[in-house]
Amino acid sequence: PPAAPVPRSVGEMFRRTAAARMPGVVFGVVFLIAIFLAAREVYGTDAGWAALAAATVSTSAITLARQARYYSATLAFTAVCALLLARMVRRGQRRDFALGGVILALLFHTNLLALAGMATAFASCADRLVRQPRLVPKLSLLGGPFLAGVLPWMLATGFLGSAAPLPAARALLGIEEIGGYLQERLPFVLVAAATLAWLTYIRWFGGHVPERVRRPFVHSRPVFVVLAAWTAGAFVAFNLLVPAASYFQSRLS
Helix, strand or coil: CCCCCCCCCCHHHHHHHHHCCCHHHHHHHHHHHHHHHHHHHHHHHHHHHHHHHHHHHHHHCCCHCCCCCCCHHHHHHHHHHHHHHHHHHHHHHHHHHHHHHHHHHHHHHHHHHHHHHHHHHHCCCCCHHCCCHHHHHHHHHHHHHHHHHHHHHHHHHCCCHCCCCCCCHHHHHHHHHHHHHHHHHHHHHHHHHHHHHHHHHHHHHHHCCCHHHHHHHHHHHHHHHHHHHHHHHHHHHHHHHHHHHHHHHHHHC
């Protein structure tokens, strides 16, 4: 009723709001650092600064980093995974595999769909990872922390059986919904299609392109392959696995 006393002052409400949102801000900073390091690892310092500059002013990243939800942590852990995957492929140090297992476990507890997309990125690098010397110990360092952080919780909570009764969104989706989503985001679709078409052309008809034009794309082709697999894997996983009650196309983006 209008006469009811306000239980907390404005200052107290501000303090509680800040407490709930502060972790998102912290994870937002981690995301910025990780995306800079990941881009620098795969393509150099210029790419790192470009990624950092774009992410710093991205309205999507800023909005997610202000919310008292799991989105900011999802971005942060995903960017750290990308950094560690690049280091695993390029450097093959054991500490990167061990830390990768820990971060993947944290990503499992944060956002399963993000983990599914990340799994396709790892799968697309499988041919390069298997060339690592002493591969079995390194994979043990990757899988050990992940399983230790995931299996006990899954067994204790009955996780595998809890999701089965939830109606899946895929039963209600048709090609028109998927097509509508892609049409609404046509600029991104066109950029992705043009990039993949250009890389395919360079791969098979590169002899017709001047060397100075061809060289950067030949160098970066493995990175584009990983990004394409990662994007496709996340897109498919979301549409196949997400419950109907959680299906929002903005969440897919």
